[in-house]
Amino acid sequence: MARPPEPGTPVAITGLGLVTPAGIGVEKNWHRVLSGRATAQHDPGLSGLPVDIACRVPDFDADALLGRSTAWRLDRVTQLGLVAAKEALADARLRPESWNETRVAVILGNALGGTASYEAAHTALHNEGAAHVSPLVMVNWPVSMISGYLAMYCRALGPNLVVSTACASGATAIGIARQMLRSRVCDIVITGATEAPLSPTPMAAYHQMGALSRRTETPETASRPFDAARDGFVAAEAAAILILEREDDAHRRGAPVHALVSGFGASADGHHASAPDPTGKGPQRALQAALEDAGLAARDIDHVNAHGTSTEKNDIMEAELIGRVLDNRPSVTSTKGVTGHALGAAGAIEAAYTALTIEHGLVPPTANLEQLDPAISLDIVAGTARMQDVTAAACHSFGFGGQNAVLILRAATS
Structure with a gap:
């Protein structure tokens, strides 16, 4: 049974993994964000839409990064998350084969689920009929499957859930992960979030809402927070995974600590x-x-x-x-x-x-x-x-x- 949270129990970030339009890996991400160079480009996957610009992860080869036998079954949203998790676990110096799997939780954030899988199934249904809808859509589209696959991949058998609070999902997931560690229901949490929303239907809907920037002639200037000439956001796909542990546990095993979630x-x-x-x-x-x-x-x-x-x-x-x-x-x-x-x-x-x-x-x-x-x-x-x-x-x-x-x-x- 979980104990009440211990006042002042510090929770450490011991591992980071990033797969974003700024690059694959923490080092590439950090260099790119420090440079201040935008990543927005015309997106062939959105061709024909009124807004056809987006921020995609560059050079993402799921087969090479995960192995074809794993990658082909998964929606892109899960692929991004698994690649980020691999880096985060290595950064934290954790090896799933050596941990107490029942004490490792997976708490992730996501807003839209496997949009590419749903869009493909919907298209197949209307163009070719029900017999052409892949059964994999029901293990790729639901948001719950993102944490489920990560638990299978990492052999993490503790609490497992996806938090969906729209654009606050990733931060909410990290906050809940911290609370679980402080309550001692687990010892390690694989947390963070993943999102792969760059499918035509959600992007068309965001445009109809007036949420997206219309600077399609110069996409690299479109995302301009706090600028007087801002006119909307540029949608992106990405994943960020953080490994959280109680700080004293991290110190005992000699793990690196990037910062504390306080x-x-x-x-x-x-x-x-x-x-x-x-x-x-x-x-x-x-x-x-x-x-x-x-x-x-x-x-x-x-x-x-x-x-x-x-x-x-x-x-x-x-x-x-x-x-x-x-x-x-x-x-x-x-x-x-x-x-x-x-x-x-x-x-x-x-x-x-x-x-x-x-x-x-x-x-x-x-x-x-x-x-x-x-x-x-x-x-x-x-x-x-x-x-x-x-x-x-x-x-x-x-x-x-x-x-x-x-x-x-x-x-x-x-």
């Missing part, structure tokens, strides 16, 4: 299906809950990795929130200028980047920020990366349905 807060706007509450009251409750959970005051936060979607309403609401609550003017960045918006995976990617910011003392710039919206008064890092000793940082994630999640990360103790 606080988590979540809330609901209860306002609108897709638009943020302009008052920012829901995100503020999540931020204040995360600060309280971490035992920190607002003045202790010296950096924010913002949700920063490049949409008009989100960026204004979030800027006002940061200025109102974190009035010591922490540095702010949105790495979505480089990677685009990976929806349910965004919060996990940005938590990984924040851990690297803390570890390396470098804040990535916000790409394409040429003229700050005059309604925004924040210390936003732009142009080039900034050297900064970051000891405590907030990661914001807000999603459709008014779902909010905030993580607080801190520098590891010696």
Whole structure:
């Protein structure tokens, strides 16, 4: 039976794995986000749509990375997650064949499930008939299968679930993973998120909502968080996997510690299906809950990795929130200028980047920020990366349905 959470039990990030439009692997990702070079391009898979730009993972060869016998059965959303998990486990110096498998949990975030599998099945049904629908769609489309496959791959037999809180999914998954470790229902958690939404139907729907940038003539300039000329987000696919352990366990086995997950807060706007509450009251409750959970005051936060979607309403609401609550003017960045918006995976990617910011003392710039919206008064890092000793940082994630999640990360103790 799980014990109550132990006050002050530090939870460490001991492994990182990244597969994003910024590259395959942590090293390539870190170099690209520090460069501030955007990844958006015309996407042949979206040809014919009004918005045909997106941020895809470059040179992703699932057969080479996973083996054809594994890759052919899986939707791209799971392929991305498995490749990121392989890197994260190696980084954490963990070998599944040597751990207590019943004490390893898998807690992942995802918003849309296996969109490519569903789209292919739907097309086959209408064009060729029911006999041509692959039975694999029902073990690839549902969001639950993402964590299921990862558990099979890694032999992780503890708690297994997928959290779906729209674009807050990745951050929510990490927060729940932390709570499970503090409650001692497991000893290791494979967490984070994966998303592969770049199929025609969801992209057409996002366009119809007016959510996507229409800068199709110059895709590399389209994702521009906090810029006065922003006009929507650029959709992305990606996966980020983090290995979490209690800090004392990590130290006992000599594992590396990138940063600590020290606080988590979540809330609901209860306002609108897709638009943020302009008052920012829901995100503020999540931020204040995360600060309280971490035992920190607002003045202790010296950096924010913002949700920063490049949409008009989100960026204004979030800027006002940061200025109102974190009035010591922490540095702010949105790495979505480089990677685009990976929806349910965004919060996990940005938590990984924040851990690297803390570890390396470098804040990535916000790409394409040429003229700050005059309604925004924040210390936003732009142009080039900034050297900064970051000891405590907030990661914001807000999603459709008014779902909010905030993580607080801190520098590891010696």
